[in-house]
Amino acid sequence: MNHYVYEFAEGNREMADLLGGKGAGLAEMTRLGLPVPPGFTVTTRACRAFLTTGTEPPELGTEVARALAALERTAGRGLGRTDDPLLLSVRSGGRYCMPGMMETILDIGLCDATVTGLAKATGQERLAWDSYRRLVQMFGQTVMGVDSGLFERTITGLKAARGATEDNELATVDLILLTEKFKAIIHRESGERFPQDPVDQLHRAIRAVFASWNGERARIHRRGDHIPDDLGTAVTIQAMVFGNLGVNSGTGVAFTRDPATGERGLYGDYLPDAQGEDVVSGVRDAVPLAELKRLAPRSYIELSDHLRTLERHYQDLCDVEFTLERGKLWILQTRIGKRTAEAAFRIAYDLLDEGLIDRREALSRVNGAHLTRLLFPRFATDADNAPLATGIAASPGAAVGAVVFDSATAVRRAAAGEPAVLVRKETTPDDLPGMIAAQAVLTTRGGRTSHAAAVARGMGRVCVCGAASLVVDQEGRRLTTGSGVLVHEGDTVSVDGTAGTVHLGALPLAASDVGRALETGEQSGPLSEAVLRALSHADVVRRLDVRANADTPEDAARARRLGAQGIGLCRTEHMFLGERKALIEAMILADGESAREEALADLLPPQRSDFTAILAAMDGLPVTIRLLDPPLHEFLPDRTELAVRVATATPPDPRDVRLLAAVERMHERNAMPGMRGVRLALAVPGLVAVQVRAIAEAVAQRMRDGGSPRAEIMIPLVGAVEELRLVRAEAEQVLAQVAAETGQAVRCPIGTMIELPRAALTAGRIARHADFFSFGTNGLTRTTWGLSRDDAEASSFPGCPDTGLFTGSPFETLDEEGVGRLVTIAVREGRAAKAHLTMGVCGEHGGEPASVHFFHRAGIDYVSCSPFRVPSARLEAGRAALAAT
Ligand code: ADP
Numbered sequence: 013m014n015h016y017v018y019e020f021a022e023g024n025r026e027m028a029d030l031l032g033g034k035g036a037g038l039a040e041m042t043r044l045g046l047p048v049p050p051g052f053t054v055t056t057r058a059c060r061a062f063l064t065t066g067t068e069p070p071e072l073g074t075e076v077a078r079a080l081a082a083l084e085r086t087a088g089r090g091l092g093r094t095d096d097p098l099l100l101s102v103r104s105g106g107r108y109c110m111p112g113m114m115e116t117i118l119d120i121g122l123c124d125a126t127v128t129g130l131a132k133a134t135g136q137e138r139l140a141w142d143s144y145r146r147l148v149q150m151f152g153q154t155v156m157g158v159d160s161g162l163f164e165r166t167i168t169g170l171k172a173a174r175g176a177t178e179d180n181e182l183a184t185v186d187l188i189l190l191t192e193k194f195k196a197i198i199h200r201e202s203g204e205r206f207p208q209d210p211v212d213q214l215h216r217a218i219r220a221v222f223a224s225w226n227g228e229r230a231r232i233h234r235r236g237d238h239i240p241d242d243l244g245t246a247v248t249i250q251a252m253v254f255g256n257l258g259v260n261s262g263t264g265v266a267f268t269r270d271p272a273t274g275e276r277g278l279y280g281d282y283l284p285d286a287q288g289e290d291v292v293s294g295v296r297d298a299v300p301l302a303e304l305k306r307l308a309p310r311s312y313i314e315l316s317d318h319l320r321t322l323e324r325h326y327q328d329l330c331d332v333e334f335t336l337e338r339g340k341l342w343i344l345q346t347r348i349g350k351r352t353a354e355a356a357f358r359i360a361y362d363l364l365d366e367g368l369i370d371r372r373e374a375l376s377r378v379n380g381a382h383l384t385r386l387l388f389p390r391f392a393t394d395a396d397n398a399p400l401a402t403g404i405a406a407s408p409g410a411a412v413g414a415v416v417f418d419s420a421t422a423v424r425r426a427a428a429g430e431p432a433v434l435v436r437k438e439t440t441p442d443d444l445p446g447m448i449a450a451q452a453v454l455t456t457r458g459g460r461t462s463h464a465a466a467v468a469r470g471m472g473r474v475c476v477c478g479a480a481s482l483v484v485d486q487e488g489r490r491l492t493t494g495s496g497v498l499v500h501e502g503d504t505v506s507v508d509g510t511a512g513t514v515h516l517g518a519l520p521l522a523a524s525d526v527g528r529a530l531e532t533g534e535q536s537g538p539l540s541e542a543v544l545r546a547l548s549h550a551d552v553v554r555r556l557d558v559r560a561n562a563d564t565p566e567d568a569a570r571a572r573r574l575g576a577q578g579i580g581l582c583r584t585e586h587m588f589l590g591e592r593k594a595l596i597e598a599m600i601l602a603d604g605e606s607a608r609e610e611a612l613a614d615l616l617p618p619q620r621s622d623f624t625a626i627l628a629a630m631d632g633l634p635v636t637i638r639l640l641d642p643p644l645h646e647f648l649p650d651r652t653e654l655a656v657r658v659a660t661a662t663p664p665d666p667r668d669v670r671l672l673a674a675v676e677r678m679h680e681r682n683a684m685p686g687m688r689g690v691r692l693a694l695a696v697p698g699l700v701a702v703q704v705r706a707i708a709e710a711v712a713q714r715m716r717d718g719g720s721p722r723a724e725i726m727i728p729l730v731g732a733v734e735e736l737r738l739v740r741a742e743a744e745q746v747l748a749q750v751a752a753e754t755g756q757a758v759r760c761p762i763g764t765m766i767e768l769p770r771a772a773l774t775a776g777r778i779a780r781h782a783d784f785f786s787f788g789t790n791g792l793t794r795t796t797w798g799l800s801r802d803d804a805e806a807s808s809f810p811g812c813p814d815t816g817l818f819t820g821s822p823f824e825t826l827d828e829e830g831v832g833r834l835v836t837i838a839v840r841e842g843r844a845a846k847a848h849l850t851m852g853v854c855g856e857h858g859g860e861p862a863s864v865h866f867f868h869r870a871g872i873d874y875v876s877c878s879p880f881r882v883p884s885a886r887l888e889a890g891r892a893a894l895a896a897t
């Protein structure tokens with residue numbers, strides 16, 4: 013039994029760990045009887061041995077020699093034979109496809125003694141010398157470490173001297189000359205001669221492939237793709253075939269289906285009279301594969317047959333690299349083809365219909381990330397409308413609207429049915445109403461994690477941020493682009509959140525068919541049909557319910573159309589933005605009990621009407637309403653701004669003076685950042701009562717109207733059971749009062765958020781006073797790590813992904829080891845105290861695929877996320893259920 017070398021016929025597809033993806037694919041095709049040039053693969057085990065000891069394992073030489081002898085017998089040629097030499101390619105490749113490894117070396121075996129033999133055997137002297145020249149160049153730069161620029165400059169110089177523009181205009185004598193010059197360069201630069209012994213060439217190439225595993229480029233790629241450093245690469249050695257022998261020769265790439273759309277039918281490119289590397293380097297334009305049908309019909313049919321064989325065998329989209337050598341077809345590589353989100357859905361469900369895979373497998377072939385991508389509208393064409401500016405593609409999608417420079421104008425225009433693009437230097441919580449109203453948000457400052465970016469992503473709003481070349485003139489209501497173009501308020505622009513660009517005018521939009529199909533249930537083609545099939549299967553098998561985070565009736569209705577089974581988080585603070593901020597200000601400024609009660613009473617009607625509308629939109633489904641959470645000073649004007657206003661006005665507005673005093677008071681108190689959530693509820697008498705009353709009256713109203721309201725009251729930031737007990741008692745009292753006043757049986761479950769480690773650790777006690785738990789995983793992550801989201805994602809942070817300390821942001825994918833452990837403890841101890849306690853998740857993790865899988869395993873009842881992530885969460889919940897069985 014060989015240890016380090018496997019002939020193609022000895023391997024198979026299961027052996028990718030040992031033979032690399034490429035080696036395993038070649039072995040499998042050989043077993044299937046496909047025309048693969050003969051060869052063998054040196055295993056990753058040999059590479060690992062080389063990397064630990066610094067030399068090849070002693071047995072390797074003998075094993076390679078034995079495999080080479082077998083290869084020579086099969087090929088009927090000998091390495092180094094001067095009449096009809098065997099030439100080899102040396103190809104790298106580990107378990108995972110990974111850029112940065114050593115490039116393939118073609119034509120190993122050519123040397124001064126064999127080059128004329130090749131010329132005679134092929135009848136093409138030019139080809140022989142061109143191949144030799146390429147080998148010397150390739151070998152020199154990849155194996156012997158000579159600067160590639162030296163070779164390039166020599167070629168350029170010679171072409172100039174000959175008045176040639178293309179390589180193929182050089183004559184055979186020129187190629188001979190180049191070969192000699194290249195050999196001289198190698199000798200001069202490395203102090204060594206280009207090896208004339210083909211066996212020596214082979215061994216040196218193998219060693220160079222091993223060493224390239226630890227090259228800098230390879231290491232960087234591994235880190236980026238989370239590929240372990242200790243896997244090593246395999247090396248595949250294969251007899252060369254030639255696609256550049258004139259007519260009936262050529263090379264190409266073919267897919268079993270269209271990898272962009274998933275459409276059935278062969279797809280690919282073909283380049284007549286060329287070697288494979290010419291396709292990639294793009295020296296000449298390839299023609300569509302259909303052209304091969306015309307040029308070499310028999311080969312085309314043969315290729316189609318092989319592709320069908322491969323697809324049936326792998327039960328998936330495959331791609332191949334192939335070469336036609338004087339009419340003889342050779343397959344040089346196959347793998348499972350990469351595909352777009354669109355193709356992933358279509359192919360999975362077409363394969364299901366074709367009987368190649370079952371339903372379960374089809375669902376495992378698509379994922380939430382694919383689905384989310386399909387929901388964004390996009391610009392229909394790659395319009396040649398040059399962008400006004402480029403910034404960071406912060407939140408994908410395409411939007412067209414009129415430029416506005418402040419939140420209020422965005423709200424006004426949206427109310428009038430006019431789409432708006434909100435342009436700000438940067439956004440603050442004050443801009444929220446405008447961000448909600450606008451189609452897109454464009455900022456000139458801030459990065460991927462800026463307020464604008466984070467909020468826009470959360471809402472599924474298109475966003476480009478940090479478009480630094482734009483100058484915003486807030487007063488003049490216009491902006492100037494880097495090239496001096498003036499854009500005035502009201503001018504139409506197009507924002508491409510996928511590309512990070514802004515364009516003047518309205519680029520044509522293509523609404524996402526899939527999004528429409530999901531909302532209406534109407535299938536508009538094979539893609540949306542596939543998506544709906546995947547989702548309905550996921551819905552049947554999933555155990556997790558999926559709710560949405562929604563604060564407005566419109567979002568609630570949309571979420572429901574997208575399949576949300578309720579609202580997991582309805583934030584009340586969004587109800588006090590814009591004009592209603594004055595109500596909160598009045599409450600803060602109120603002097604004495606009766607003034608405060610009056611101010612509180614003013615909060616009641618607008619809240620009640622919001623809750624009524626949201627409960628109507630979610631009729632029959634649970635709506636979890638979180639009581640006011642943020643610290644009060646967030647509702648007040650900025651301290652510095654206010655101070656300036658008071659100092660400069662004569663006389664100052666008395667209201668401003670009182671506001672400033674209040675802001676200063678709050679500011680001091682909030683030196684302790686914990687004055688929010690349940691603590692706020694306990695500190696401001698009457699605040700809980702008015703909110704609960706608004707909820708209860710909305711419920712009573714809906715009941716009177718014949719609806720089935722299912723409001724749930726959620727207390728934020730509880731750290732100790734006592735806090736919950738106090739607020740709960742107050743809330744229950746109000747519920748009872750409203751029930752008595754209205755004669756309706758108003759009942760609302762009262763539960764708590766688990767967003768502090770202390771709450772998770774004392775969940776057993778908290779559970780006795782809670783009807784449900786909702787894990788606020790954003791807060792729980794923040795408090796567990798002692799980090800804000802911005803900290804974790806800032807490039808200056810020592811724990812940022814580039815350093816390898818984190819594999820990703822814990823704010824994006826739930827940190828199972830730490831935060832997840834708290835969740836697990838709270839679920840276990842909460843349920844031990846109260847068996848039927850409902851457990852939900854309302855942090856954005858609720859819509860993130862990997863986290864959804866964790867919540868499934870942790871025994872959570874539902875996840876809640878932004879409306880536009882609901883379909884993705886449904887899909888992943890289904891996949892998680894399948895993965896667990
Ligand atoms: P990559 O991993 O970059 O795809 P490959 O090992 O597939 O590298 O090789 C790159 C190109 O070299 C291939 O597209 C193929 O055309 C050519 N090639 C590799 N092996 C051979 C061979 N035995 N005969 C002819 N061409 C080959």
Ligand code: MG
Binds near residue numbers: 333345
């Ligand atoms: Mg390849």
